[in-house]
Amino acid sequence: MRRIGIDVGGTNTDAVLIEDGKVVRAVKAPTSEDVTTGILDSLRSLGATGALKDKRIDGVMIGTTHFINAVVQRRHLTKVGALRLGMPASASLPPFCDWPEDLAELVRGGVWMVEGGHEYDGRPFMPLDEAAVTKAAEEMKAAGLRSVGISSIFSPLDPGHEKRAAELVAAVIPDAAITCSSDLGRIGLLERENAGLLNAALADLSRDTIAAFEKAIRDSGLDAPLFITQNDGTVAEAAQARRLPVYSFASGATNSMRGAAYLSGLADAMVIDVGGTTADVGQLKHGFPREANSVVKIGGVRTLFRMPDLLSIGLGGGSHVTLDPIKVGPVSVGYRLLKDGIAFGGKQLTTTDVAVAAGVLALGDKSKVAYLDKATCDKVFAEAARLAEEAIDRMKTEAGDVPLIAVGGGAFLVPDKLPGVSQVIHVEHGDCANAVGAAIAQVAGECDQIFKDLTRGDAIAAARDIANDRAVTAGADRASLQTIESEDMPLAYLPGNSVRVRVRVVGDVKATA
Amino acid sequence: MSLREITLDDIESLAVGAWILGTGGGGSPYLPLLNMRRLYREGYRVQLIDAADLGDDALVGTVANMGAPLVGQERLTDSLTLARAVEVMQEHLGRKFVALMSMEIGGANGVRPFMAAAHLGLPVVDSDTMGRAYPEAQMTSVSVGGLTPYPLTAVDVRGLESVVHKVPTWKWAERVVRKICVEYGSVAATCQPPRTGAEVKKGGIHGTTTKAIAIGHAVREAQRTHQDPVAAILAVEPGKLLYTGKVVDVARRATEGFLRGVVRFEGIDDWRGTAFEINFQNEWIIAKCDGRPAAMTPDLICVLNSDTGEAVGSETIRYGQRVTVIALPSPPVFLSDEGLKYVGPRAFGYDLDFRSVFSS
Numbered sequence: 001m002r003r004i005g006i007d008v009g010g011t012n013t014d015a016v017l018i019e020d021g022k023v024v025r026a027v028k029a030p031t032s033e034d035v036t037t038g039i040l041d042s043l044r045s046l047g048a049t050g051a052l053k054d055k056r057i058d059g060v061m062i063g064t065t066h067f068i069n070a071v072v073q074r075r076h077l078t079k080v081g082a083l084r085l086g087m088p089a090s091a092s093l094p095p096f097c098d099w100p101e102d103l104a105e106l107v108r109g110g111v112w113m114v115e116g117g118h119e120y121d122g123r124p125f126m127p128l129d130e131a132a133v134t135k136a137a138e139e140m141k142a143a144g145l146r147s148v149g150i151s152s153i154f155s156p157l158d159p160g161h162e163k164r165a166a167e168l169v170a171a172v173i174p175d176a177a178i179t180c181s182s183d184l185g186r187i188g189l190l191e192r193e194n195a196g197l198l199n200a201a202l203a204d205l206s207r208d209t210i211a212a213f214e215k216a217i218r219d220s221g222l223d224a225p226l227f228i229t230q231n232d233g234t235v236a237e238a239a240q241a242r243r244l245p246v247y248s249f250a251s252g253a254t255n256s257m258r259g260a261a262y263l264s265g266l267a268d269a270m271v272i273d274v275g276g277t278t279a280d281v282g283q284l285k286h287g288f289p290r291e292a293n294s295v296v297k298i299g300g301v302r303t304l305f306r307m308p309d310l311l312s313i314g315l316g317g318g319s320h321v322t323l324d325p326i327k328v329g330p331v332s333v334g335y336r337l338l339k340d341g342i343a344f345g346g347k348q349l350t351t352t353d354v355a356v357a358a359g360v361l362a363l364g365d366k367s368k369v370a371y372l373d374k375a376t377c378d379k380v381f382a383e384a385a386r387l388a389e390e391a392i393d394r395m396k397t398e399a400g401d402v403p404l405i406a407v408g409g410g411a412f413l414v415p416d417k418l419p420g421v422s423q424v425i426h427v428e429h430g431d432c433a434n435a436v437g438a439a440i441a442q443v444a445g446e447c448d449q450i451f452k453d454l455t456r457g458d459a460i461a462a463a464r465d466i467a468n469d470r471a472v473t474a475g476a477d478r479a480s481l482q483t484i485e486s487e488d489m490p491l492a493y494l495p496g497n498s499v500r501v502r503v504r505v506v507g508d509v510k511a512t513a
Numbered sequence: 514m515s516l517r518e519i520t521l522d523d524i525e526s527l528a529v530g531a532w533i534l535g536t537g538g539g540g541s542p543y544l545p546l547l548n549m550r551r552l553y554r555e556g557y558r559v560q561l562i563d564a565a566d567l568g569d570d571a572l573v574g575t576v577a578n579m580g581a582p583l584v585g586q587e588r589l590t591d592s593l594t595l596a597r598a599v600e601v602m603q604e605h606l607g608r609k610f611v612a613l614m615s616m617e618i619g620g621a622n623g624v625r626p627f628m629a630a631a632h633l634g635l636p637v638v639d640s641d642t643m644g645r646a647y648p649e650a651q652m653t654s655v656s657v658g659g660l661t662p663y664p665l666t667a668v669d670v671r672g673l674e675s676v677v678h679k680v681p682t683w684k685w686a687e688r689v690v691r692k693i694c695v696e697y698g699s700v701a702a703t704c705q706p707p708r709t710g711a712e713v714k715k716g717g718i719h720g721t722t723t724k725a726i727a728i729g730h731a732v733r734e735a736q737r738t739h740q741d742p743v744a745a746i747l748a749v750e751p752g753k754l755l756y757t758g759k760v761v762d763v764a765r766r767a768t769e770g771f772l773r774g775v776v777r778f779e780g781i782d783d784w785r786g787t788a789f790e791i792n793f794q795n796e797w798i799i800a801k802c803d804g805r806p807a808a809m810t811p812d813l814i815c816v817l818n819s820d821t822g823e824a825v826g827s828e829t830i831r832y833g834q835r836v837t838v839i840a841l842p843s844p845p846v847f848l849s850d851e852g853l854k855y856v857g858p859r860a861f862g863y864d865l866d867f868r869s870v871f872s873s
Contacts, residue, residue, distance in 0.1 A: 089670045092591030093547050119698040120584050126671065153587045188586045190544075294829060397761070397832040489765060500583075 002057055004046065004224070005439025006039060007255055007432075008064040014435040015042040017051055023263075025051045026432040035066070035209060039216035047220070057224035059509060060217050061235050061438040064228070066209050067202050068249040071299040074102060078147045078177075079109035080200040081140040083169070084193065085116030085128060085152035085161045095151070095193055100300035107201045109145045112136035116161040117153030120498070121452055125153050128161045130168060137172035147177045149200035151193035155182035157449050177203035183244060184305045186448055187500070191295055191304035198301060199246040206245040210238055227509065232306050233258040233288045233437065234444035234506055237475050247306065249298065253280045254289050254308045255437030260405040261287045262440050263427040269403040270392050270421070273433065274410030276318040277332035281311045281391040284405075286484045288506075290397070306446070313391045317410035321349045321380055328383045343369050351413055354380045360412050384413040393420050407433035443509055445471025445481075448502040456499060460486055463501040476507035516560040516636055521553040523726050524627065530729030531623030532824040533746070534721070534841075536813050538795035539620015539646030540582035541826065548592050548628050557631035562612055564640045564719050567710030572608055573638055574599045574707060576626040577616035579650075579667070579690060580700035582828065585621070591670070592628035594702045598668040599629050602704040605664060605676050614638040614713065616653065616705050618721040619646030619796075640717035642705075644844035645813050648771055648795040650690070651683035652856045654846045655708065658716040662686040666704045669697040718844040724750070732822040742822020743837045753870050755800060755807055756789045756838040757782050757819060763830055771795055776816075776830055778838075789838070791816065793827040798861050800838060808870045809863070811843035811856045840870040 001021075007014045008031055016026045027045040032038035039062070046052060070076045082095035095111050096104045114132035117125040140148060148169055152161045159182035166178045179200040185192030214226055228241030229251040241248060256273040257280075267287040273280045283290045289308035296307045314330020318337040321328055333340040333348050340346035343356040343364030355361040357369035358377040396402060401422035406414035407430040416424050429436060447466040451459035464483060472478050485504040519527075528542040528549075567573065576599060578590055603609055613626045613633070618641040630637045642653035656662070665677040667690055675693050680686045686706075694701040708716070727749050735745035746752060758778035765774035773794045780787040789807070791800045797814035800807045808814050816825045819835040830836075847856050848869070858865040 086588075090589035090591065092551060092593065093544065093589045097551070098547055117587075120581070120587070123698075125698065187583055189589055190586075294831070394835065395833060396759075 002055060003439045004043070004057055004060045005435040005437065006042060006060065006062045007252060007434035007438055008035070008038065008062065008066070009252060009434070013038040013042045014432045015046045016429070016432050016435040016439055017046055018436065018439040023429045023436060025049065026429050026435065028432070035212040036216045036219070039213065040219055043216065043220040043222065052222065057222055059227050060222065060224050061227045061229055061441050062213055063251040063255045063434060063438040064209070064248060065252050067206065067245040068298065070202060070205050071103075071198055074106055074299070076205040077106050077201045078204045079145060080107050080197055081109045081136075081143070081145040081148045082111045082193075082197055083133070083136055083148060083150045083165060084111075084113045085150070085165055086125065086189070087113050087115045089117070089125065089153060090189065093190065095149070095197060098190065098302060099194070103299055103301065107197060109147075110140060110143055112139070116165070118155070118158045118161070120154060120157070120450060122158050128164055130164070133165045133168045134172060137169040140169070141173050146173065146175060147200045147203040148173070149179045149181070149193070149197040151181040151189065151196055153189060155180070156185055156187055156192070177207075179244075184246065186304045188304045191302050194301050195246055195303040195305045198298065198303065199244060202245040206242050210242045214238065227441070229255055229438045229441050230306070230444070231308060232291065232444055232504070233441060235441040235509065236443075240474060250307050250310070252434055253282070253310050255434040255441070256280065256407055257282050257284055257289045257308070257437065258287070258440065259433030259435070259437030260284070260407045260427065260430070262436055263407075263429055263433060264405045264425050266403060266405065266425070269405050270396060271405045271407065272388060272392065272414055274406065274408040274413055275316050276337055276409060277314070277316045277334050278312045279315040279388065279391065279408070279410065281313070281395045282308055283395055283397060288484055291485070309395070311391050311395050313387055315384060315387045315410070315413065317350070317352045317413070319351045321351055321354060323349070323376060326379050326383050328380060328387065351380065351384060351410070355412050381413070381415065385415045385418060388414055389418050389420065392418065396420065406430070442506040443471055443474050443476035444504055444506045445469065445474060445476065446502070446504045448500070450498055450500045452498050454499075456488060459499050459501050460488060460503065463503040464505065467503045467505045471505050471507055475510055477510040478507065481505045481507040515566055516562050519559050519561050519627070521550065524549045524553070524624065526726045526729030526733055527722065528624055528729065529732050529823060530725030530727065531618055531620060533728055533732070533815050533817065534618050534623065534644070534725055534813065535620030535646040535796070535824060535826065536815055537793055537797040537825075537827040538648060539617060539622060540585060542621045542624045544585065544589055545621050545624035545628060549624060549631070552592060552628070552631045559627045559630045560636040561639050561722060562636040564638055564713050564717050567612065567638065567713055569709060569711040571611040571710035572606075572707055573710065573713050574602060574610040574613045575616045575642065575705035576613050576629050577622045577703050577705060578625055578700065579694050579703050582621075584698060584700040588670070588698070588700055590700060590702060592632055594668055594670045595625055595629040596632040597674070598666050598702040598704040599633060601666040601668055601674045601676065602664070602707065605666065606707060610635060610707070612636045612638050614708070614717070615641040615722065617641060617643045617646050618725055619643060622646070623722070623725055637722065638713060638717070639722045640713060640719045641721045642717060644718040644721055646796055647856060650687040652860070654718050654844065655706075655712070655716045656683040657846055657849075657852045657855050660708070660712055660716055661706055663706055665690055665706060667693045667697070667701040668703070669701060673697060718846065735822060743817055743819070743839065746817075746822060747839065750841055752839045752841045754837065754839050755814075755870070756780065756787070756802065757784050758789055758836065760830060760832055760834045760836065763832065772827060774827070778836070781835070791838070794861055795827060797827065799858060799863055799865070806865060806868070808840045809858050809865065809867060810861060811847035811852065811867070812870050813841040813843065815839050815841060842871050843869070
């Protein structure tokens, strides 16, 4: 098994080659404006020693912050026609109803609400009004809309109406990019619909970005399939990822955590990924980041779908430092670190300068920071450690001491001993943990629905079968599948022993024949 | 009648405060709040009236949604459906209401009367029948007070309109309406048995909408000015701080249509080393500190997000959350022997004599 993992970050594009479970080579290149060049550069750099020559590569796995940045920065977004199936219910809270107005202005191409949807037990709520769907599609076409988000009441339980509506829309607008909320979501119509509308708004950017990735791989002379890493530490084939870009929103942080697990050999641990500006803290369970089980706001929009549970704090290698009183972060010099830091001839004291003064890092000009005595450096490190400790304690879910893996370029800020931590682990290639996490990503399948009149065991088994089938459809090798999450929630007020079961399975990417 | 205009800012505070008074249940008021924002944007306004200002013969409608919060999250019950439940009751009675009232100030039902009131042009009485949230319809001050448990209406947005003409007891009312609700798809807009002004004055729990607004306002102001939101609540309410800690275990099970279970906490700050747990049946019922009862129903047990001061519900509480637990005093009506029969620890299956956090 030979794979390349690439993490396209805001500053650097990291790439690693993993062969038979070992990191063979790791490189960094600046991220380019046009996507393709940066990836091409890092692939060339990766192959510079001949490491890729005449070798079959099983996959290039890319993680990117492109899509979430587009939403946060309100750039490259496509106008979306929102089609909701659920009338006469829900009429008073139409699609986009709780969006920040600036984002809604950019994305809202029109709203259509027609009869349809299901009950909690799978009975139809109303028959799907097919004529109204076709009429809506014609109006969307007339308005020049090419991207459509379809949502329906209880579609995670029965996506039938959404799928049928998608067919009807496609019949009218053959080149439409259509997102069905059931492909993304959990129970909670507004939040699931929001995720679907954001996804639809990224249709053009997603198509162009993935095409650019594919071109970069081709131009580098590699013949390998492209996979895009997802929020949960798994990968999707390029075609599926193009369709569901929201699933890669948080993949950077997730990849770091997965890489940390891989490089340390630990499956259950806390992870702190210290970058230039922020540190992300999360918890690994069975080698995957614990998932946020609640509403996550993206660019001001409430969503509910697969996202890792992370706490970000303003602590990094570029964090501003003031000495009297001692303060670290949250402001950072960011990518200007090697220019603005005092050890590099700049004017802003940063945590990296302090590390240079203390002899922890051998960078820049040590004489420029010689005025920082040991006591001062220790105080700065103690403050950084306090920030890290508090964040770790917040994210811990069990009593007692747990191991902590420190990765990222700013990992030097994490001391070897912290309260509540049994052992702090620094790993080789820790600064490329994100690319390593991309390279080792697996394929997942998930089932989240309500089962009625089954024993708890039978309901969980039924959910697992559905999740397994979905993983295989997404490109997993069936023999390698294992359940990594199984959660059941009995439902208050619903009759007949209703239980909501969520099961997630993962497996290795099926080798290309 | 002296009426007080409710601003949208009051409604925003009401949503935060009602969720806190929900004591873990009652459903999040988020969707009703979105409805109210829209209604106010469209020019609707609602006024508040004190129970004392009602004429003895005035007729008051009690509004509540019934069903599974989960279904509500998909159906997004709209304001017209709630208004329709009130109209069906008026048609059945052949009389008009002069005001509406909340059955349950805690949770989403604390805001819903305002949704119906906006459409019907009626004021909302500053009273309810629980002073918090409870899981069953007979756990109210009007039930404890022995008031008539019928008629009731239950409405579904698809034109399904039911009237329960007569039932002998509140328990029967709960059972029959629950059945209708299940057929509708486990959610129904209901208008509870009508009350006269005299009955509201005697049997209602008063000032609860104002109280919820004050609590919510304190929390929102503290958030805005970066003050301690829990301290802000305790400055406006005679509550008691019980515990500060982190959730370390959540065990849930559904029995007889309710969500029951226990949450365990590990102490932080002054409570380091002190074990704490709360049993729940939709709402927080009994809190135990180092194995000994620390607070119990009908005292209100409120679990709050330590950072934001906002409520944490039993359906969504999860591992790792930092919470602060406070108790607020029960409405006096539930502290009588008769009241404790309906909502004391034994009503929830705990063989304990009620002992208030506030009696000492």
